[in-house]
Amino acid sequence: MIATLIKLLIGLLLWVGLAIVAARIVFALPRVQDRIDSTALDPADVGPLAATLRVRARGQEGKTGIAMLRDGADAFAARIMLADAATASIDAQYYIWHDDLTGYLLLDALARAAERGVRVRLLLDDNGTSRLDAELAELDAHPNAEVRLYNPFNLRRFKLASYAFDFFRLNRRMHNKSFTIDGRVTILGGRNIGDGYFGTGPAALYVDLDALAVGRVVPEVSADFDRYWAAPCVHPVGPILGQARRDGAIEDGLAHYADDPQLEEYLEILEGSEIVTRLSAGDLDLEWTEAALISDSPAKGEGAARREDLLSARLLKAVARIESRFDGISPYFVPGRAGARAFKALRKRGVSVRMLTNSLEATDVLPVHAGYTSKRGTLLRRGVKLYELRRKSASRTPADTLGRFGSSGASLHAKTFAVDGKRIFVGSFNFDPRSTMLNTEMGLLIESAAFAGNLHDAFDRELDGLAWRVEMDGLKTVWIDPESGEVTRDEPGTTFARRVVLRVIGWLPVEWLL
Template sequence: MALPILKFLVATAFLLALLILVARVLFPVPVFKQRLATIALPPAQTGALADALDQHGKNHAGLTGIAPLQNGADAFAARFMLADAAVSSLDVQYYIWRADMTGYLLLDALRRAADRGVRVRLLLDDNGISGLDPALSALDAHRNAEVRIYNPFNLRRFKRVSFGFDFFRLNRRMHNKAFTVDGRVSILGGRNIGDEYFGTGTNPLQVDLDVLAVGAIVPQISADFDRYWAAKSVHPARQILGKPGRTDPIPHPITLGLSRFDTDPQRSEYQTLLQSSNIIAALAAGTLDLEWTKAILVSDDPIKGEGAVPREDLLATRLLQAVGEIKTRFDGITPYFVPGAAGVKAFATLQSRGVTVRMLTNSLEATDVVPVHAGYSKRREAMLRAGVTLFELRRQAVGQIKPDVFGPFGSSGSNLHAKTFAVDGTRIFVGSFNFDPRSTTLNTEMGLLIESERMALAMHSAFDQGLNGLAWRVEIRGRNPVWIDTASGTETRDEPGASPIKRLALIIVGWLPVEWLL
């Protein structure tokens, strides 16, 4: 009996290997034939941004001005208004760009900038641009714009099928987010481009964090963009998406996509928001609440998308070096928290040295990726027993979260997407990096380590106050965890959001050797 089963398994494995080989031959890795070499333009010397920032630069030479973008509406307005103010260049890099209202509004802003003669360079990961091929192809055809695609899929239709025969390449993605205007202003942090990241739409809204940066750090962000723009994993859009169809006399694909939202009440609300936004005027008047300080850009080498890189070259390693010794407090916020055995050991070591470690992540009821929660829950008890304080964000009703509830940031939302941590009341990291193996070894990431007592102490204070009742505090009672409502003090031993199917999924994923993928 065992022999026929063994023969069947061997035959099945051989057939799968043959199918993968045939698929790799029929649908090979995209290879670009030629690519125009371009680099960031020098900072603009004219225009609204140059006029607004020249005096600031003289008064704060060598420093970086930082302003947290405290909610999704502000984060959207900042991008939109800065794009409209651009006179020379827009260098834009994102992991996800949705084909929704905010996605098309910002694409239209890029196109209008190109129409004004602004050079637009748009770099997108191919995993997050579903439904946008025609619009991106049309933008790429503009004489003043170029679109490039990071690590493109072998297939355009049924893209996810490509994972079946080219998994190990396609499993590496560009998770970076940056929006740089005229070489003068950059926005970077955790937000992608899509309705849920800006506080609108039908998808669960994200609690997220961006910062607006001016001054000394901006040329470094531009140079980092150039590094990715020229990377081997980055391909010209025309060679991936094909040439655009005719756009005249039929509507331009971006115009057509945007027209789907002409009657959407939320578009009218956004128009009102944009008319009332004063970010450019605030920069010019010096009334924008900029904190002038020191900041360090930490970014993965784009070669990470081609395969494993030495540990000393990883963002995680260099970020730890930049942070330096942690003396008293470490408060972290991440939507996807998979510390692994090494992470648990590192947190336990900090606790043993007298450092208070507190982490906020999504609860099971709030998470949008149940397998990742399995990777977290597998290590949860060990972290609690090591003395780490754990909070899990409760699933919130839209509008329930106040703007300042998490200290330096806040947004109406139903699940967590921000990636940040504060250290010793003196410095804070804001970026795209999650505390998980995927961010550490598979995806490229970036972020800013900022010297800011104001932002760091605000985050510490939010944890001190129990996150204003918006998160469960998890503790160990005997052998099992309990979830404590920090507002009422009531406890439950049933994991919030758990169902029989989810419990089974957590158990199965916890058994499987997939932690490195999470």
């Protein structure tokens, strides 16, 4: 009986293996042939942005001017208005580009820029382009625009089914986010493109953070974009999507929102925003300082990056020795064994370590929260102070740290940390195994006592009550409202069933996937 079962199992595995091999042959990606890898254009010399920024950069040689985009509406307006101000080039790189109102508005802005003669390069991770094939093909068909996909899926109609036969390639994604105009201005940080990331409308909102940068670091971002644009795992969309099937796909998509009150809201945001006007006029408040781009090698998407080329290793080296304080925000916080050891080492040296992440009631990825809870008790016992975003308190986010958000259902999405009141990192990197080992990431490490101090101060104020303070009461984890002192002994947002699911996921050997 046992021998028969073993034979059946071996036979099944062989058939599955053959099916996977056959599927990979039948649904193989087109070979990348005759691809011309363009490079970043020289910084534009014409236009109001170029003229103003040349003046503002005088006396700031070798430095980077930084403005934080804490408010989602400003972050949206900055991208649209910069695209409209472009005279030479737009290079955009994103993990997710939704087929919603902001997604269509920004695609339309790129199309209008191409129509004006601006060269547009759009690089997207194919995991986040659902239902946009026609629109991307249309943009790519314009002679002044080109669209490429990172690690594209084999199937278009049933994309996720591709994981069944090409899992290990597709499990590696490009999580980078940058938006560079005329080689003069760039925006990078935590925001993808979609309504929820810009803080208005009916969608679930994200508490997020971007940095707008001018000066020295912008050519570094452009060169990094070129590395990804030319990477072997990046494919032109033409052979993947085929020829544009119809003109007007972007216009038609936008037309669906013609009578939507949300469209009027976004138009009011654009009319009321002064961020690009102030930048062009030279009176946008920029802090001129040292800033370094830290990013992964695109070879990470093929599993071929050297350990020393990983963002985590480069960031650790750039931050150098932490002396007294480390305050971090990570929506997906799964420190793993290595992270737990690193926090333990910091605490042994007397460094204060405080982290803010999503509570169960605020998270949008339950398995990641399970990975976090499996290490939560260990971190607390080692002296790490933990805070978890309260879903119903997100509307009171400290404006000087992350901006104001109008929804009571916000989920944390910002990825940032401050060190010793001197340096702050803003980017796409989460404290989890996926960001460390699987996805490519990028961000800015900024020398700024002001920006770092804002984040430290927010933690000193216990995040103005927006988060639970998590502590150990004996062997039991408890959640404390910093404002009222009220203690909750069952994890907020849970039911018995959810607690069972969390416990079971925590037992599974899937931490490396989280």
